[in-house]
Amino acid sequence: MESKLARVPFQKMLNEFPVQVVRLSELPHSSSFKPHRHSFYMLFWTIKGKGYHRINYRSYDLVPGTVFFMHDGHVHQMLEYPEDGYIILFKQTLFDDYLRSNPQDEQNGLFDYFNRQPFVFLDDSVTAVFQALIPLTAKDALNEPFGRSLNIDLSLLLFQTNRLFTNPNPIQDxxxxxxxxxxxxxxxxxxxxxxxxxxxxxxxxxxxxxxxxxxxxxxxxxxxxxxxxxxxxxxxxxxxxxxxxxxxxxxxxxxxxxxxxxxxxxxxxxxxxxxxxxxxxxxxxxxxx
The missing domain is CATH 1.10.10.60 (Homeodomain-like)
Structure with missing residues (x-):
């Protein structure tokens, strides 16, 4: 007899736009409490309160000032949402565009699939970037979902976030x-x-x-x-x-x-x-x- 569920269920984006910015208070939570995989990439920025989640069956705290990066295909499970924050969902095509402009970031730092620390703590300067760009990104995603400015905003968020990742054994060569x-x-x-x-x-x-x-x-x-x-x-x-x-x-x-x-x-x-x-x-x- 075939199993009823042949794979970890994939969670799709909320609509067909290539980027979506969601305030935690507006997110439909129910499906995220079960293990699922994403058909998209995600940045999860916690602003207020404390939450918990699992990525590939490892548990992590969601505390203010942290930004998590999740690959498509990562197994994700929410345990408790923090009080406030943003989730930025984006499709493979946009991540590919980013990597074409920043090829050194493919499988590197925060974007390394093998990385066991899939988060960074924002410093003051990058926090200011997030505070400035995320409202603009949310607006552009609704009004001009395929516009050039949207790609630029997302690329800046990704670039600045990955620069905060500290490799304990940096490679110089x-x-x-x-x-x-x-x-x-x-x-x-x-x-x-x-x-x-x-x-x-x-x-x-x-x-x-x-x-x-x-x-x-x-x-x-x-x-x-x-x-x-x-x-x-x-x-x-x-x-x-x-x-x-x-x-x-x-x-x-x-x-x-x-x-x-x-x-x-x-x-x-x-x-x-x-x-x-x-x-x-x-x-x-x-x-x-």
């Missing part, structure tokens, strides 16, 4: 920065089917040993470990946010069989897939962190 950016793009595209370094090293045109030396130096991990991290995120998403059968997840993620899947998950999470699913189900029922 521009060649290495570009290499590792391309590697993360490749892993995100192929992690389901390609688990070992030779595939990625061949695609990037250098020996696997050399690529592993670079990732170990800058990430503290070898290529296979980076792929395993991305694979684990997807395992968590399918176990915690869908009612797919275990055997369906095994097929979906290209594990050889149940034993290989169970071994991988127990090694990473110190619990069985079934226990993880039950834990996530209980948390969703209780909405507790």
């Amino acid at each position: 521009n060649t290495k920065i570009e290499l590792l950016r391309k590697l993360k793009v490749l892993i995100n595209a192929h992690f389901c089917t390609q688990r070992d370094a030779p595939f990625y090293s061949q695609a990037l045109g250098l020996p696997a040993r050399k690529l592993n030396e670079i990732t170990r130096k800058y990430f503290g991990k070898m290529v296979k470990r980076l792929v395993a991290d991305r694979l684990l995120t997807e395992c968590e998403a399918l176990l915690g946010g869908t009612n797919m059968l275990i055997k369906e997840i095994i097929i979906d993620l290209n594990f050889a069989d149940n034993a290989h899947f169970a071994y991988f998950f127990r090694r990473e999470k110190k619990m069985t897939p079934s226990n993880f699913r039950k834990k996530m189900h209980d948390l969703q029922l209780n909405k507790t962190v």
Whole structure:
């Protein structure tokens, strides 16, 4: 029998405009309390009060002055909304436009899919930018949804926000920065089917040993470990946010069989897939962190 829900449900944008700015008090909240994926990108700016949410099954506080960035495809779940703030939703086409103008930001800093700190604290100057631009962006999104000014406003918000991200181990070599950016793009595209370094090293045109030396130096991990991290995120998403059968997840993620899947998950999470699913189900029922 097929499962009733074959994937984590996707939450669509509220209308067809490429950018939408929503004050928290105006947002329909009900669907966001269940795990969901976005078919868009999001900036979440908290102004007042405290809230909680999960991104890829990791819990984060929503406190004044924080801005979270969420990729399309991230698993998101609201637990409690803060008192006031803004959510800026925008489509892939606009993020692509931004990256064409700022190629160094692809898979970098706040926009890194692998990043475990998907937020920044705004300083006074960037807070002033948000305060000035968001009302303009909201107005343009309603009156000129495909206008040039809208793209400029969003690009400024993204650029200023990402500049606040502090990398604990900054890379000074521009060649290495570009290499590792391309590697993360490749892993995100192929992690389901390609688990070992030779595939990625061949695609990037250098020996696997050399690529592993670079990732170990800058990430503290070898290529296979980076792929395993991305694979684990997807395992968590399918176990915690869908009612797919275990055997369906095994097929979906290209594990050889149940034993290989169970071994991988127990090694990473110190619990069985079934226990993880039950834990996530209980948390969703209780909405507790």
